[in-house]
Amino acid sequence: MLTELLQKLDAPAGRFAQLDRYYAGRQPMAFLSPESREDLGDRMTRMAVNIPRLAVTSLTERLRVIGFSKDGSPASEVWADWIGNDMDQLSVVAHREALTLGSSYVIVWADEAGNPTVSVESARQVAVVRDPGTRRITAAVKRWETDKTTEAVLYGPDEIIHYRADHTGGVTGSQFHVAETIPNPLGMVPVVALRNSDRLLDDGVSEMEDLLPLVDALNKVLADMMVSSEYYARPRRWATGLELEEDEEGNAINPIPNSNRAMISESPDTKFGQLPAADLSSYESSVRVLTSQIMAVSGLPSHYLPTLTSNPPNADSMRAAEASLSARASARCAQFGRAWEDVARLMVAIRTGQDPENVDVRIEWADTTTRSVAQEADATVKLYQAGLLPASEALARLGYSDDEIEAIRTARRAEALDNAGTDLQGLLS
Structure with missing residues (x-):
């Protein structure tokens, strides 16, 4: 089981690295030919409009847990443990991780005094196995490295086993030895997964997934515009009838430096002029098309991407424009709500000793729409x-x-x- 979970943990590492680059706005240039890349050299190493992060944060800021209830009444003891574990702040981190990588995890356990502790975990360090029939988590692992060792904790419904390897990097299941075994009185795996998915059988999909090719195309158009502004937007001047000088290798030397604002020639046959500047407005239409596609895919309103409008919207038009984004946020509340209710059940079970399956807790979310106060x-x-x-x-x-x-x-x-x-x-x- 440990080997299976570690393999599952390592499998999406490449995909996570790509998503991290796009979230940070450090992805490489796409749709750029090798010839153009060679001509640009190191003058255009990166051009990124960080819309993927905007798509994630615009949803995250609308997902706010405001309370729990039991039997129709506020569950003050659950909320006290929630606040005591800083989950009013860390739950935002869990949402952001799940929207970015497709999933995040929460581990619930007890401290030395028997109080529930809750920690938010990244999909880079935690992997789970589910029962194909009930889709409930049957085992989970968390792996991390210290300066000298690699630690792994295997969570099961009956016991929790702490493994340790005496070196870091490239550790397989056979290289671990048992460091500690703890019984699990909860009867269920104390690991809860937040999956960003509206499908049944996947492990979660990043909110940025559909945006990546569109963002690459937008960055390419903007890079072309920057190159055009460098080479063609500034009018190029010309002169005929000037005597050209040559260097030692026979190459012609321009007698008129670009820094000169005035040009003088003694020859009466010399003529001066300038070429028309390049019209960069043609790029605007491409940017508008790509931006509209990004809005359609992500649900971002036009005032989040003000390329398509120049007038600030009023309160009513803002609410209408944000209808799609608000609906997406409500859907995420439904997806993540069950996971947070499982976290609350585990906290109550640890606090009272009840069977977590018999604890009935309901989560309460803040309104996801933008309304005038x-x-x-x-x-x-x-x-x-x-x-x-x-x-x-x-x-x-x-x-x-x-x-x-x-x-x-x-x-x-x-x-x-x-x-x-x-x-x-x-x-x-």
Whole structure:
């Protein structure tokens, strides 16, 4: 099992390296002929418009966990453990990793005091095996290197085995020896996978996958425009009737340096002129076509890629333009929500000793749409005043977390007691 998992962990390394380059905007130039590459030399080593990162971050910023509930009521103990493990911040990292590489992982265990600990892991270090019937994780491995050793932890439903190899790099399963074995009282593998996929049988697809050829084409057009601006956009001047000088090898020397703004000749037959500058506007149409295709594939609105529009949109048009992106974010909430609920079940099981299969926890997400704060507050206040919403639900609709709602309720109770005390003091006097 260890060997199988390590092989599965190493298999996508090349694909991950490519995705990392595109996410960082350091991918090599594509669609460039060998002749053009030789002519450019080292003058055009990189041209990258980092739209892949924009596609990932635009979705990530809309995926925000705001609470958990049990039996229809806020699960304050789950939220306390969530905040205690900094998951309000690290969950964003998990989403970004899953959208970039196709998957990310979360490991849930207990510290020395028995409190649940949660760590976000990269697909570069963690691999899992699933039951083909139930699609549940049956085993998982995490591998990392220190200065002198290679460590691997094999997670199973009954026990957790820590392996160690006494060297780094190129380590196979047979080179590990058992360093420690720990029983697993949870009865399930404490590793949860966040898969970015709407298919059943794949391990997750990067959000950037469909954008790579389009981004390569856009970068190629922009590189051509830069070359044209260097060689042809600046008008080239010419002169006839000048006596040319030759160097020692017989090559003609231009008697008029490019830095000279004025040209003088004693010969009456000398003529001067300049060629028309290259029209770079033709590149704009190519950029607009490629940008529109990128928008169609990624769901990015036009004001995220302002090549197609020059006027800033108003609030209503922004919401309409972001409808596709908001729908994609809602779909990602549904995909990642089950994984986060499994994380919450494991935290409750570690805290209380319950069977995680018997824990019922539901996740709550922030609204993925872009709304005006004033309009949202006005609509919520009207629902509250009509008696259709309690105060806690109204605050939740406005985006407040369970902790913030509880703090507001405590502050309002304190103010009510202060006001009541003031009134009593006035009666006594």
